[in-house]
Amino acid sequence: MIAIDELAARIRGGQSGPHVGAIFDFTGVLVEKAAVAAHRSSTPLEQEVAQWARRTEDELRELCLQRFRQEAAGALSHGAWRLVRAHQNRGHTVVIVTSGLRFDAEPLARELDVEHVLGTELDVEDGVLTGRVKGRPLRGEETLAAVREFADREGIELHSSHAYADGDDIGDIALLDAVGSAHPVNPIPALATLASRRGWPALEFTTRRRRHDPLPIIRTTAMFGSLLAAGGAGVVAGLLSRDRRRGVDLATSVFGRVGPPLGDISINVTGRDNAWSHRPAVFFVNHQSTLIDVLVTSSVIERGFTIVVKAEVRRMRVVGPMFELADVAFLDRQDTSKAISALLPVVDKLRSGVSIAMAPEGTRSLSPRIGPFKKGGFHLARDAAVPIVPIVIRNAGEIMWRNAMVAQAGTIEVAVHEPVPTAGWTRDDIGPWLAAMRRLYVDTLDDWPGVQAGQRWSKAIANGSPDGD
Numbered sequence: 472m473i474a475i476d477e478l479a480a481r482i483r484g485g486q487s488g489p490h491v492g493a494i495f496d497f498t499g500v501l502v503e504k505a506a507v508a509a510h511r512s513s514t515p516l517e518q519e520v521a522q523w524a525r526r527t528e529d530e531l532r533e534l535c536l537q538r539f540r541q542e543a544a545g546a547l548s549h550g551a552w553r554l555v556r557a558h559q560n561r562g563h564t565v566v567i568v569t570s571g572l573r574f575d576a577e578p579l580a581r582e583l584d585v586e587h588v589l590g591t592e593l594d595v596e597d598g599v600l601t602g603r604v605k606g607r608p609l610r611g612e613e614t615l616a617a618v619r620e621f622a623d624r625e626g627i628e629l630h631s632s633h634a635y636a637d638g639d640d641i642g643d644i645a646l647l648d649a650v651g652s653a654h655p656v657n658p659i660p661a662l663a664t665l666a667s668r669r670g671w672p673a674l675e676f677t678t679r680r681r682r683h684d685p686l687p688i689i690r691t692t693a694m695f696g697s698l699l700a701a702g703g704a705g706v707v708a709g710l711l712s713r714d715r716r717r718g719v720d721l722a723t724s725v726f727g728r729v730g731p732p733l734g735d736i737s738i739n740v741t742g743r744d745n746a747w748s749h750r751p752a753v754f755f756v757n758h759q760s761t762l763i764d765v766l767v768t769s770s771v772i773e774r775g776f777t778i779v780v781k782a783e784v785r786r787m788r789v790v791g792p793m794f795e796l797a798d799v800a801f802l803d804r805q806d807t808s809k810a811i812s813a814l815l816p817v818v819d820k821l822r823s824g825v826s827i828a829m830a831p832e833g834t835r836s837l838s839p840r841i842g843p844f845k846k847g848g849f850h851l852a853r854d855a856a857v858p859i860v861p862i863v864i865r866n867a868g869e870i871m872w873r874n875a876m877v878a879q880a881g882t883i884e885v886a887v888h889e890p891v892p893t894a895g896w897t898r899d900d901i902g903p904w905l906a907a908m909r910r911l912y913v914d915t916l917d918d919w920p921g922v923q924a925g926q927r928w929s930k931a932i933a934n935g936s937p938d939g940d
Contacts, residue, residue: 473672492632493558497569499637524602539578545872614642720774727769735880758830759868776826821855858890907937
């Protein structure tokens, strides 16, 4: 076995350039098989394809996109994502291979910024599907044939390339045999035996879907219960002391300490002192999972803060009323004037000594990828003349995906970087610092825990320039 981070380090220290291929099997490597099986018909592929006769490619693309958003994105292997990023950062040619329809893998490819997908093609006439497979399905020996053809076309040297596969069928074994660096993923016994014989270091990706296991449900229920109990204790404390802030602080600090052990979740924090060096502050937290992100902020920031959330949360049962009691700011993203007016009391809170925790991306992401940053939090910090503290969560979505109802046990890794002061910023400063901070998040996730990224960030702060000069 080889650890994912160790392999990523080897990739970073290895060859660079597009002549090196990185070939990832879609099912079982990039996404868990159960997620694909959930929406695949039990009928043969050719019969399933026949049902699409006289439909358009756009209709099929939309269906596959909805499937991805609802199910497959939550089954993305975060370990595979890290390796995809390692290859991309070395300029390697990344390609996703699937025995199913190419359309099935395309939404994930777009999410991962992967340009190339090899899969079973459909016959099309005038933009309308005929209900037939074009050529032969990408199975068995056809898989390697398609990869070789692609490699010849793109100038990829297979002897310098990497392949990731989890099966023991002819296609997977032939693919692993054809490359210089073969990586069996979560190998079944037969493949594990073959890998041992041939010296292929196996990888183990976290499997989140465990059927008939009540423990995650029990633990998640306990976490939600602790959140409600902490909130209730905070309300009582606030009423008795006539100090709402004292009640909110009690609720967040209690949940931050009690919630993780109840969920069998560990939170490892690098740079925790940065969360306390400058207060009040605007804390930026990348956003994948509502419950887990609240758990992390409560654990890391602990007290003296509130949050800014989208207006839709106000309508959520239980959580909405609790957020009302916590005096959070609800932002209507559909109405700019309301968003601006909602921020005004938040600025007053910052000036009164209460910190703000918010998602710079504005919404939960489908994958660990860092989305575009919005300017609202930067304006907020500048107007209140308080620093911004970057908090990078590595794997919240791996513990509990954005659409999931159940959290899994595990370890959440967090990096807190040096606060950047905003006093003296003009509006023109926001754009460059926004770009630099987003790069900090991307670089931290690419080379965890982002020591070099943090050093560049500290240099930029010391020089008062986002480019570090």
